[in-house]
Amino acid sequence: MQDIGRAQAPIGVFDSGVGGLTVAAEIMRQLPNERMVYFGDTARVPYGSKSKDTVIRFSRQIIRYLKTWNVKAIVVACNTASALALPEIQKELDIPIIGVIEPGAMVAAASTKNGKIGIIGTEGTINSHIHTRLIKEQNSSFEVTEKACPLFVPLVEEGLFLDTPVVDTIAGHYLDIMKEKDVDTLILGCTHYPFLRETIGKVMGDRVRLVNPAYETARALGNLLKEQGIASEESPHDKEKQYIFSVSDEVQKLYQFAKNRFPFPVENALQINIEEY
């Protein structure tokens, strides 16, 4: 049954920083009737090399903040937080929550031909081994190769060396093991990595499918909202309030990132003191 009151409520989307905008953009594109509140923890970014306890503590604060917006569902648009915090925090919540790990793992398991899947991500994501567990649940004979690529996020954020031999060399080094293990499907397990898609594709070759979990996450969210009867079936009347963007550091960095890489306008963002939540 459709719950019209809940259906009008926004979706909460959060990330350690601005990379999760790639997931937000997919939600905006695939689910144009939905409202959204985005939060990027730019004052404490990155999460990738921080401990599980710290990532859980930060995620709990953000969820308390998002709930002040009366969100109907939450998307963890950060691979590290999905890997480290989601298993814990979903037990504590009375609204649906999904991360970016499971949709990516599912599509990789469904796509592989030779049963050899690779996953690249931050140290936190990779050391959680959560992709491997999910993929093995689908088919225990699948072989999963994991590799942390800690320089990829700073390289994307620096921007200067993209499409130069510097990035080719670093990517070549990180991805060597993927070629050695003959993976035919590689999950881009960090929201920044799709910006390196061209280099990664060049290193891996045409034969290897690159999975960007943003697309699958937005699809999974759409299905979830429908199942729970809380999908918005009409476009919001107050269009200018459909999307709220918020960050914990100053808003200029968000605008700068969004302007270069985000297909929708980002403006009137809020700066939130997230430690107070």
Added chain:
Amino acid sequence: MQDIGRAQAPIGVFDSGVGGLTVAAEIMRQLPNERMVYFGDTARVPYGSKSKDTVIRFSRQIIRYLKTWNVKAIVVACNTASALALPEIQKELDIPIIGVIEPGAMVAAASTKNGKIGIIGTEGTINSHIHTRLIKEQNSSFEVTEKACPLFVPLVEEGLFLDTPVVDTIAGHYLDIMKEKDVDTLILGCTHYPFLRETIGKVMGDRVRLVNPAYETARALGNLLKEQGIASEESPHDKEKQYIFSVSDEVQKLYQFAKNRFPFPVENALQINIEEY
């Protein structure tokens, strides 16, 4: 006059993470009678690309924490916090505080022969232009060239590509302007950069003096403590409590960094929830 009670109190030293251990090590070496409480904000590291307001807020929390140890003086062992927060927070404090910027700028101004000084650091440090201001106060005809090198910290932390053409290429790119401007003195304005000293030296050539502010900061601290009559004149009796190390994320990362790069043992560290201060 010597204040014996205060002299026995520890020095508080803080950094955005573990890089400030290079400054701590110099203090331990040059001032062996002093006690020290070190705090590294590893849960919120790095500060380098964050805004002034955020860095000031974080620094105030850390100073409140250090004061619970009854510290007699504070060293800001982080260039970004020294650049962005120190001018503001030193007005609020009733104990002496020094940063790493001024000692480095002073020695550079005193060492240059041709009056052309370079400074490399994080985005926050460079955009503050504080080195330039301090150097021009010494001699307004000096020419200062500034350059942010945002990939240097992640490269040091990754460790994999040190002494390879990848780092040579990146360093060459960042330092081009320094050679073009003919600097004869280059300040390593970030605690991580001394770990790249060899590469930076190779790119710049033998003729250029590299200034590591850690040494000068420890010297300036020693002078300050003597002037104020609060230098410790005898070795602490309880040696095992002379140095307290604390961090905001889990302690293992600190041990790992210290083991590879720190000349003193680091053990029994404390994990502090810094947001509560």
